Amino acid sequence: MTAGVVIVGGGVIGTSLAFQLAARGVRDILLLERATLAAGGTGYSVGIIRQLYPTREARQMVKRSLGVFQRFADAVGGDAGFVACGALIGVAPAMRTALEAVVAEQRGVGIRAEILEPSEAGRVEPRIDPAGLGAVLWEPESGYGDPTAVATCYAHAARRLGVRIEQGLAVTSIATAGDRVTGVVTARGDRIEAPIVVNAAGLWARALARTAGVDLPIVVGRHPVFVVERDPSFGRPHVVYLDLAGGAYVRPETGNLTLTGSLTDDEARHPVDPERLGAGVPLDEAEPALERTSRAVPALAQARYRRGWVGAFDITPDWMPILDESPLEGLWIAAGMSGHGFKLAPAVGEHLAALLTGAAPPVDPAPFRLARFVSRAAAGTFLASYLR
Template sequence: MIRSAQVVIIGGGVTGASIAYHLAAVGVRDVLLLERKFLASGGTGRSVGIVRQLYPTPETSQMVVRSLAVFQNFPDAVGGESGYVECGVVIGVSAAMRPQLEETVKRQRLFGVRAEVLEPVELARVEPRINIEHLGAVLYEPQSGYGDPTAVTTGYAAAARRRGVQIEQGVEVVTIRSAGDRVTGVETAAGDRVDAPVVVNAAGLWSTAVARLAGVALPIVVGRHPVFVVERDAEFGRPHLVYLDLAGGSYARPETGGLTLTGSLTDDETQHPMEPELLGGDVSLEEAAEVLERTGRAIPRLADARYRRGWAGAFDITPDWMPILDESPLRGF
């Protein structure tokens, strides 16, 4: 079967669904999103969903400030629920990291980032259960928190459908068609052809494989990032906020049911490349013990939390850890 679209989006994670919605919102017609499995089945569905505001570039900071406003008002802005919890985010850094933190905060406030640099001793008024012995400074973002990546994806997808976007699941793109230096469409594993002047690669962990179909090489490494779930004891009290311990190398994000999601913050994922198909696979008790020891030092009250489960998450990592937002040498792709 041969058909046509104005834009074909490959990938039904949160990025692909958001692109589909926003294209339709500005009046682009005939948008088709193709997802190999089901919505949020890739990295989105295995994300811990932390929403923080401080990023190292003006572009990413502006994106996250705008995104935060949407998450805070998702039912009205998009429709559906984002699962956003505004619990606050604390980022702890070493004394050596403090000058860079202060400079970044000063620069990013120009773009609307709402954050406050605190002395470690001042953290007691925000979250007294955090260990401050190894910290040189603390960043506090009171309006940040975490959301539900799958809910955000399905919310955007439903809103996109209401605006006329076609979303097809269980459809794998196996060929990207071109003529000269211009993309002309895609072909699917079922043998269908879709002619389109624009094809968007939103395949996340599979983006390098999709790019290769167009003869484009992307400098992306898929790095393994295990996530662990622990159950806080009954005496822990109110849920903690989101804590990113850059000085100690771990993070902790509260979850409903008295649970906490935690993992490593050592930025060594590029040293542990992973096949995307292994996403969601098993983790070892040795991996869990190493990370939970760090988490217990960061928030001592979590040292006695009960380990429940874990899974192999992953990051798609560029050389500077920033997203690739560009047109390739193949025009329209």
């Protein structure tokens, strides 16, 4: 069997790329997914779309992606579940100056954002507690979407353009000859010859790259998610709120549910086996996280705990994706999404499709090159995300 391009991984990144490549006229694309579409990190994602990023290129990417989410039915087809409820991001007084600088940069790339005094934040969302905050960022166009729906819509759109998608078929190794890729070997034991293979295997990307002798500086870090049911007295759904000072986030879901989790842990310091994805989380782990949630949004103290699951991020040392050809010719990497992959997926697909077809990518590719981690020190230093 042969293919022009094999994409490994049917998450939001692999499917977005399949669509973007096909839309550029690339033919003979085969996407292989070991389980089902969105079975990886995509299916366990919280799906927040916020636009606060420390680098210009990441801001440009999220702005481009937001544009796609805003007109998803026309741009891709189907419903992304995008809810533009707006996002508030509270920071400690010591972070205010850094926040002001980032907001000026956000505006420079066309992002709508303003800094509110903590006492003013109640005009947007009266249920957050502003105590201890030094400033609150308001992004009125941000919100959240449905990652599984987005991956599925991309897959449908890709199929309409002729992409073949095989689910339930794992790639066991990447086939090479000398210093170039020649295809993949599947769990069926057959070999698919292809001059281009894209590793979009998410949490499994490092292991997959290793089969071709390529080492990716990616750590799989644990990020549990907790679901609570809001008391009917809570009223209308809240906005997305990230309390960077107190270390909690909340995003509403249908059925009076709220997804919440911790922003205090550095996930890179909590490695986890990706096979644990989706496992249950003990209540004693949920309790401290839910306490922080209640401090951020006191009315959620009345909410009932429903469930928790083990989530995980594929984290690079600078918390930015690797979007590049590997040292092995023909092996491309679209991994290391570092917990941002949902909101960046439209732009990531667009970016890599441009690179693969020899076109100029819309955003400077340099910050996403694998070579940025060339020194051992750079490959081993994991920074915290957000403002840094």
